[in-house]
Amino acid sequence: MDVISRREHRRSRRLLRQMDRAAGRRRRARGRQVLGGLVAVVLVVLAGAHLTGTDLVDLVRPRAYVEVDGRAVAVPRPVPAEGRLLPEVAVTTEGAHAFLHVDDEGNPVGYDPCRPVEYVVREDGAPRSGTALIEEAVSILSLASGLEIVDAGTTDEAPVMDRPLIQPERYGEAWAPVLIAWSDESELPELEGQVAGVGGSAAVPGADGRGRWLAAGRVALDAPDIEGLLARSGGHAEARAIVVHELAHVLGLDHVDDTTELMHPITSARTDLGPGDLQGLALLGQVECQP
Template structure:
């Protein structure tokens, strides 16, 4: 018989309780009920009794059903490496010491921040090859802004404002909303960390645009005026999304280009070409497109370029990334 059962007897037993001793509060203590029922009783906390033997007791831990269930699920997932690696670990990574990815959903929205203009009727474009078979192409998330920064070191005289103008052209053609975060001290590299909270806070790194050269970036050797591209990230069960691109411009080559009568227009076109790579365009064989690999004279996006850029502005929103 439990303590609560003994405190509150059924009505059939009321007659037996008339003579039962009660506590000062009027309640019937367990020891009194035990006396009335002729049962042995342990002394209650408020009545002196024999000193108990000393013994160590483990602390009692009370777990609600939900907690037990959660622990059981974690154990199950841990013992099932595929599920653990796919679902549990990615969710926990942003909050572990030395995290290499930001918290999920930073600046993410539910709807695209902008929309591309109507696409020209042209197929003279090529998209960067997707690294996975079940996704045809990769793009930036249109539901969050695309931040960019510029390292001003080595910028040639006369190049002022060209990066911003080129970014504006790409933004208008894709509908992606670019945000100028100013200057940075970050150097270009072929193996860039996509999460640098000490420089950019707890979000994916911005697109890095640098004026550099073959000494710093060997890939700029020869007739290469610039390099551009983006890295991608993924959250389990969702499409790949571009994060953290780079544009690396050959500063000595740019300084030489600026010596020509239309040098600023040509240099701006070079930056637009590399930004086209950043958002997902590849080279094409059509010389009338700005994404033609050996461009000589094209200073604006062609119809094929614009058709591809419009498509890249309709990528999936991935708020969980």
């Protein structure tokens, strides 16, 4: 190779190195632009989550929705739990029982045993011994089901059959607590005649749409009817049986045709839980916890 050729060769190599360095700078610049774009997207998403109150978990775990007052509302996520709150109740009796809600396999749908079942009371018009009747009924049902049923105070909410499941202005963003309200047929026509109470709960999906549990239960008790019972000999036990019967509906039991069970539609034949009632309540308390 002559001198001129060697010079041209060196010049070509320097030019190639310069071109490689320039290309590298351009690639790094493009990389920074892409990274900056990704950061910007993440910041926009985070800002949107902050501004709309969206939980970041929602970005990776889609939420189920329910209709409340004609609008779609995200199903509340359950508070963290570490297992059952009370020991599971074993099934030791057998008799007639039925469930208001069942899953596709026929298993009962009940309240989550890993979270408390909270209830509030509208005390307006309550008969004498009204508080004692509720407290005794709650204790009976908690022991029979293995569910922790907790008094969350009083409310001014009026009973309606089509109760809103979520009431942020009154109870926050969670499912509304169970409502126990003293009422009469002038306020709630369903209490007309010999009906001393009505009760039930909604079957709702889990936060991600999987599974079903009960929520937002409500009980309306006919105060004049129960006041009349309390005036009779042995009336306290009969009145308490009505409250237990309606709260058992809230926990998921349906009526049965067997007159020896408290869940027979006419409760005057029995004032305590029968064998089928106990079996059904124990099974309702054994449903799986919501993850």
